[in-house]
Amino acid sequence: MKIIDFDTQLRLQSYLDGELDPAQAKEMAELLAKDSQAHLLLQELKATSVLLSGNEPALRVPESREFYWSKIARAIAHEMAPAPHERRRDPISWLGWLVPVSAAGLVVLMLSVGGQFGSGPHPRAGTSAEAPEIDSPLDDTSVMSFHSATEGMTVVWISSY
Amino acid sequence: MSKVPDKSTANDETLVADSQKGDLEAFEELVARHRDKIYARAFSLMRNEDDALDLSQEAWVKGWQRLSQFQGDSSFVTWMTRIVINLCLDELRKQKRHRLESIEQMEEEVGGVERQMPVVVVNPTENLERAEVRQKIDWALGQLSAAHRTALILHEFEELEYKQIAKVMGCSIGTVMSRLFYARRRMAALMTGQKREE
Secondary structure, eight states: OOOOOHHHHHHHHHHHTTOSOHHHHHHHHHHHHHOHHHHHHHHHHHHHHHHHHTOOOOOOOSSOHHHHHHHHHHHHHHHHSOOGGGSOOOTTGGGGGHHHHHHHHHHHHHHHHHHHHTOSOOTTTTSOSSSOOOOOGGGGEEEEEEEETTTTEEEEEEEEO | OOOOOOGGGSOHHHHHHHHHTTOHHHHHHHHHHHHHHHHHHHHHHHOOHHHHHHHHHHHHHHHHHTGGGOOSSSOHHHHHHHHHHHHHHHHHHHHHHTSSSOHHHHHHHHTHHHHHSOOOOOOTTSSOOHHHHHHHHHHHHHHSOHHHHHHHIIIIISOOOHHHHHHHHTSOHHHHHHHHHHHHHHHHHHHTTOOOOO
16 A cells, blocks of 8 residues: 655645645545545544543642642742842931931040040149150040941940940 | 622632732632643643642742733633743753753654554544543653654644744744654554554
């Protein structure tokens, strides 16, 4: 029995799938009418197609609804959370820094001024003529400040010994 | 006091519209409704439970991200199925790149055997229950190469035309036709228990 060439086999399949134009489909119908091998092959392709289309294997997710969703929800939450550098800043949030800076400046100013007003003879002054000891109040004071933009909080810590 | 609408009774269109407004509960209901279908499609292409789970869940995340692009031209589940198919094909391409040989090339070469296989009559439903037929189909699909199986699934189950399959698979229409032909003939042989002539 004559074996149909491969191109014809593919055209036969296209005929089955309705992918040929009317002229080609007519040609194929004529071939099928006279070629039993072509007819048999068409029957096989058709039977396979029919068998598959009505019997797609049914599968179920092997996880509970909650567990399956939890991973999706986590990924969505992660996608929705803006990256740290992308977080929107309050347009005037930089003003928050003025508070600790101003406070620290004020403390320094007060201590400086206080030092000038209280610049009388020091009990220990003159103990050494070559290297007079200068006692600055700033030496015994430290200022630390902390500002959290997210918390909207500023802490100024002044320590004096 | 207004009553909170029950998501489980809402139709897909309503749930999609709510999801597009950012309602995550509505989206969760869509996932619950269609997760089996999306997972099944991923499994049919990947043939691996872990891959199918990961890729189906990734598809849902992508679906959420792209919800604004869904215009309702197709059903929501069809739209989601396209997303999971694309993810699976990307994954199969990645896996293929990691192999030393071009499996695709080998597949096209051995495909010549199917051209000369004797024609068989496929009638496996004769003595089998539907569940058994489906089981057998599932097994037979697992025997096909990824390229042949994909072409068959896209055509028979997703009902795509040749040109649509070519677009999804990134190949020519001629290649789609060959793959589909080989896949069908191999399935016919497998379903009837015919040994393949290697």
